[in-house]
Amino acid sequence: MKRLFHSWLALGTLCSILATPVLAQNSPGDTVRIVVPFAPGGPSDFVTRQIARPLAQELDKNVIIDNRPGASGNIGAKHVVDARPDGLTLVLTTASMQAINPILFPDAGYMPSQDLIPVGIIGALPNVLVVHPGSNIDSVKQLVEKGSAPGASLNFATFGPTSSPHFYGSLLRHNTGISASPVAYKGSGHAIVDMLAGRLDFTFDSMSTSVTHVNAGKLKGLAITAKERSPLLPDVPTLKETGYGGDVEPTFWMALQVAKGTDESKMNALRQAIYKALQDDEFSSSVAARGVEILDITPETLDDFVQKDTAVWIEAAHAIGIKPE
Structure with missing residues (x-):
């Protein structure tokens, strides 16, 4: 090392x-x-x-x-x-x-x-938990149910162990017990390409790169990692609102x-x-x-x-x- x-x-x-x-x-x-x-x-x-x-x-x-x-x-x-x-x-x-x-x-x-x-x-900079519209997942609850089903194996993007997508994805897995594995990417741009193509089950990504795709209907926002809703995505609840935020709320x-x-x-x-x-x-x-x-x-x-x-x-x-x- x-x-x-x-x-x-x-x-x-x-x-x-x-x-x-x-x-x-x-x-x-x-x-x-x-x-x-x-x-x-x-x-x-x-x-x-x-x-x-x-x-x-x-x-x-x-x-x-x-x-x-x-x-x-x-x-x-x-x-x-x-x-x-x-x-x-x-x-x-x-x-x-x-x-x-x-x-x-x-x-x-x-x-x-x-x-x-x-x-x-x-x-x-809050992250947005997003899924592909074709996933038929409309809430964090449905995502957790899918990841908790027998034989389930979801995947999510990571840009390295110190990146916010890795941290928040791992924290969601820890808090809910879902079966989910990180897929490594060099950065948000590469991960978003696979998210838009439906090759990833979910990912956390920064507001700066996700909000355009969510508002355009190309991705579906399930929650944001903030204490309050964002005016850019007023219909997307905070992770705590969904009941899956856990005991800690890292900013x-x-x-x-x-x-x-x-x-x-x-x-x-x-x-x-x-x-x-x-x-x-x-x-x-x-x-x-x-x-x-x-x-x-x-x-x-x-x-x-x-x-x-x-x-x-x-x-x-x-x-x-x-x-x-």
């Missing part, structure tokens, strides 16, 4: 050399760099690029995006952990990076809860963090600036159109939220049997 991780690390370093950061805004002062540990174009990358503009205005600094993908986000995060803690280098992290990566990759060389400090939650949030050792005054300034940037109307409307929820996590409640919600994710991860690779 160590040899594999270091191979990913070398590849990530090469990719970062070849990558060209994207300038969010020209303004006086030092440049703030946000490392996104995923490839460009994904939901987390999109939200980070949207927050860059209002954040640059609040800080009166340039803000650039630096994509450093690989190793389920560990390459980019480790880069920031090792960087000088000057308050100018941030990393985009997710709930699964915070809670599940340390379980899967104990040799990654850092611990998010110890080596990174959150400075803002920039959004939460797939995205955060900006800095390295441990960052000066407290700089850290507090970032927290205030990010919180204000989240109130920007253009930012709010652009991410809402992709199904992203803005969580009202103030600078004063940020540490408590991350600590408690990470514990929820860890509890759920252990329940579904996630172990080191």
Whole structure:
């Protein structure tokens, strides 16, 4: 595992050399760099690029995006952990990076809860549980009944053990006892092709990629992994409403963090600036159109939220049997 991780690390370093950061805004002062540990174009990358503009205005600094993908986000995060803690280098992290990566990759060389400090939650991205319209399944109850029948063997998409589709699919299997096996895909695009063709029984996918297909009638939404219904899919209930949400409700949030050792005054300034940037109307409307929820996590409640919600994710991860690779 160590040899594999270091191979990913070398590849990530090469990719970062070849990558060209994207300038969010020209303004006086030092440049703030946000490392996104995923490839460009994904939901987390999109939200980070949207927050860059209002954040640059609040800080009166340039803000650039630096994509450093690989190793389920560990390459980019480790880069920031090792960087000088000057308050100018941030990393985009997710709930699964915070809670599940340390379980899967104990040799990654850092611990998010110890080596990174959150400075803002920039959004939460619910997943939609979808089936093919030709499946004749109209509810989570019917899906569970089909997966619980003698000899049943359903399948669902996964993009890797740290991905939200894998996590939520495994959690549904754990909570209901259905017989279902994950099918590995490189990403949402490949999985959606098979969902649209009816080759998958169900999958959880982000609102940003599923909502168009659901509204067009090409996929059927059974539930969303959110505490409230989405205005983009008002007729789709929350998983908890269906009675199959289980005892825990993990929220797939995205955060900006800095390295441990960052000066407290700089850290507090970032927290205030990010919180204000989240109130920007253009930012709010652009991410809402992709199904992203803005969580009202103030600078004063940020540490408590991350600590408690990470514990929820860890509890759920252990329940579904996630172990080191």
